[in-house]
Amino acid sequence: xxxxxxxxxxxxxxxxxxxxxxxxxxxxxxxxxxxxxxxxxxxxxxxxxxxxxxxxxxxxxxxxxxxxxxxxxxxxxxxxxxxxxxxxxxxxxxxxxxxxxxxxxxxxxxxxxxxxxxxxxxxxxxxxxxxxxxxxxxxxxxxxxxxxxxxxxxxxxxxxxxxxxxxxxxxxxxxxxxxxxxxxxxxxxxxxxxxxxxxxxxxxxxxxxxxxxxxxxxxxxxxxxxxxxxxxxxxxxxxxxxxxxxxxxxxxxxxxxxxxxxxxxxxxxxxxxxxxxxxxxxxxxxxxxxxxxxxxxxxxxxxxxxxxxxxxxxxxxxxxxxxxxxxxxxxxxxxxxxxxxxxxxxxxxxxxxxxxxxxxxxxxxxxxxxxxxxxxxxxxxxxxxxxxxxxxxxxxxxxxxxxxxxxxxxxxxxxxxxxxxxxxxxxxxxxxxxxxxxxxxxxxxxxxxxxxxxxxxxxxxxxxxxxxxxxxxxxxxxxxxxxxxxxxxxxxxxxxxxxxx
Numbered sequence: 001x002x003x004x005x006x007x008x009x010x011x012x013x014x015x016x017x018x019x020x021x022x023x024x025x026x027x028x029x030x031x032x033x034x035x036x037x038x039x040x041x042x043x044x045x046x047x048x049x050x051x052x053x054x055x056x057x058x059x060x061x062x063x064x065x066x067x068x069x070x071x072x073x074x075x076x077x078x079x080x081x082x083x084x085x086x087x088x089x090x091x092x093x094x095x096x097x098x099x100x101x102x103x104x105x106x107x108x109x110x111x112x113x114x115x116x117x118x119x120x121x122x123x124x125x126x127x128x129x130x131x132x133x134x135x136x137x138x139x140x141x142x143x144x145x146x147x148x149x150x151x152x153x154x155x156x157x158x159x160x161x162x163x164x165x166x167x168x169x170x171x172x173x174x175x176x177x178x179x180x181x182x183x184x185x186x187x188x189x190x191x192x193x194x195x196x197x198x199x200x201x202x203x204x205x206x207x208x209x210x211x212x213x214x215x216x217x218x219x220x221x222x223x224x225x226x227x228x229x230x231x232x233x234x235x236x237x238x239x240x241x242x243x244x245x246x247x248x249x250x251x252x253x254x255x256x257x258x259x260x261x262x263x264x265x266x267x268x269x270x271x272x273x274x275x276x277x278x279x280x281x282x283x284x285x286x287x288x289x290x291x292x293x294x295x296x297x298x299x300x301x302x303x304x305x306x307x308x309x310x311x312x313x314x315x316x317x318x319x320x321x322x323x324x325x326x327x328x329x330x331x332x333x334x335x336x337x338x339x340x341x342x343x344x345x346x347x348x349x350x351x352x353x354x355x356x357x358x359x360x361x362x363x364x365x366x367x368x369x370x371x372x373x374x375x376x377x378x379x380x381x382x383x384x385x386x387x388x389x390x391x392x393x394x395x396x397x398x399x400x401x402x403x404x405x406x407x408x409x410x411x412x413x414x415x416x417x418x419x420x421x422x423x424x425x426x427x428x429x430x431x432x433x434x435x436x437x438x439x440x441x442x443x444x445x446x447x448x449x450x451x452x453x454x455x456x457x458x459x460x461x462x463x464x465x466x467x468x469x470x471x472x473x474x475x476x477x478x479x480x481x482x483x484x485x486x487x488x489x490x491x492x493x494x495x496x497x498x499x500x501x
Contacts, residue, residue, distance in 0.1 A: 039203040042196050042459020047443055048074050051453045058451075067451030071483060073471040074453040076251075076415040078321030081474045086320060086381050088115065088374045089363045095119035096130050096359055112373035122359055130355040136348040138165025138329070139355065142362040146329060149365035156301035158331065161340070164347055165329050165358045169281050169314040172330035173201050175346045176277060176310055179339075180242045181207035187234055188277075189227060189244040193418060193460035193468070195251045195279070210234045210241055213463055216420065219409050220255040222246070224264040231272060243275035244268070246296070249282040249413030252460050252470040254393075256291040256412045262299045270307040278311040281328075284318030287390040288412040297333060309333040315360045317415065319385040327357035327364070392473040392480045393417070399484030403491045405501050415474060418457065421467050427498035439467040445494060450486045 025031040055070040057063060072080055079085065091111055095101055096119050107116060123129050125141035137143065143160035150158035166172045180186065187208035190198045194211075202209050212230045214220040227244070234241050246265060248257045257265075269276040278296035286293055300309050315327035332343060347353075367382075368374040393411040400408040405422035423438045431441035439456040446452055457468025475483050495501060 035204050039200045041200050042455050045459060047447060051447055066449060070451045071475055072453050074455050076317055076472055077323050078474050082476045083321045088368055088378045089360060091115045092118050092363055093356060096122055099123050114368055114372040114374050134352045134355050136352050137344055138353060138358050142358050145362050146365045154295055154298040162332050163329055165353045167326040167353045167357055168316055169312040169328040170197055172312050173197055175343060177201040177205045181205040185238060185240050187239040187241045189241060193252050193462055195247060196459055198245050208239055214253060220250055220253040222261060224268050227268055243277060245277045247279040249285060251414050252416045252418040254411035254414045254416055256286055259294050262294060262296060263303060266299050266303055266305050266307050270305050275308045280311055281314040281317045282414040285415060286413040287393055291412050306334055308335055315364050319382050320364050322360050325357045325360045326354055327361035329361055388477050392477055395480050396473045396484060403488060415472050416470050418468050418470050422501060423467060424495060424498035424501055439469055443469050446490055449490050
């Protein structure tokens with residue numbers, strides 16, 4: 001009888017344990033997916049959240065600050081810092097959003113003829129207009145136009161069936177990581193420093209990041225021998241490396257790859273069966289006179305390579321700066337047809353990318369042509385933005401290089417500088433006492449003293465023993481010298497406060 005009672009108690013305990021397994025736990029950080037908790041995205045991390053609180057207090061007049069405004073240098077978000085949108089893009093979008101204007105008796109006086117015609121074509125060929133779902137890969141008329149634009153850019157055919165329009169470039173990265181990361185043993189080669197989208201998505205989907213360091217002393221160069229060594233080391237650890245991420249022009253480093261280097265990278269990926277994700281969202285942002293942009297698609301075709309390629313572009317960067325539109329695309333080359341079906345399935349789960357963003361992306365790739373009414377203004381606005389960005393980049397980098405213990409490579413492209421900073425030992429110790437790296441302390445105190453928001457280099461990854469921060473050069477041209485001056489005053493005071501170098 002005692003044995004029966006014991007068995008009964010054991011059964012009851014087992015049933016209780018099973019019940020605990022199936023009853024929803026109290027919601028907390030401890031009971032959500034650990035990968036979500038582990039994922040980090042530095043460009044909108046702790047310092048940025050602090051900056052948002054300071055801006056709220058500043059606007060509410062709750063207390064006095066040693067600065068008049070928060071200057072958002074943490075992220076490539078041009079229009080929040082005053083960059084004007086391109087007129088042609090906004091005019092076409094206006095008519096697509098409110099097509100009744102096309103029937104206005106004064107429409108010809110309100111909009112240029114090429115804008116009117118462009119909007120009519122979009123509205124006639126996109127069923128339901130911007131308010132209806134499109135094809136999951138994007139409206140066919142738009143994918144055809146983008147494919148034609150890629151063909152003009154590269155000199156090689158492009159297929160609309162290999163183009164997937166996305167809400168900015170980021171969903172394309174999510175699709176690839178979700179599809180390729182089968183287990184915790186799958187991995188991607190990712191540059192260090194990197195854009196933290198890649199480390200975050202790998203964490204979310206259970207993959208592993210295999211770092212390859214860019215050579216800061218060589219202008220953030222990419223050495224293929226280093227790729228070979230990192231691949232071999234990862235394989236010895238039992239990892240299955242599925243692909244390679246290359247950001248060109250670089251983020252956060254601003255370097256532009258040469259054609260020979262790109263060919264080496266393509267051959268490396270072909271040799272090892274790796275998917276090459278070419279993040280090319282800054283392809284219009286090249287400032288160095290001796291640098292030009294060559295797409296990896298062009299390189300793959302020139303080499304007649306079978307390398308699997310996913311190339312990314314976005315309306316958020318370049319001279320367009322339409323971040324909030326969330327327009328972008330990926331071109332997927334040399335993938336098997338049945339894998340394309342799976343990519344389309346992933347896109348279908350989200351129904352479709354937003355149609356206004358699709359149109360904006362298409363306009364970015366197919367701007368007005370010479371001889372059309374909108375062409376001259378478009379060129380004027382484009383060149384004004386790019387020329388100003390080049391001047392701002394030069395001003396910022398020159399100012400950074402004048403600071404004690406700071407060195408910064410030229411920003412050949414993109415929207416960022418990534419200076420290396422040497423900090424006093426006392427500053428590093430003070431940061432360690434807070435459980436933080438030294439660059440976090442520097443960026444945090446910079447915010448509190450000046451209102452300037454930059455991102456610690458530790459959020460992007462950096463060589464052991466080095467410290468950096470990333471800053472945009474997006475503040476208006478009339479403000480950039482003031483930003484440099486405030487940074488210089490802060491830097492001198494910071495060094496003095498912690499005992500100097």
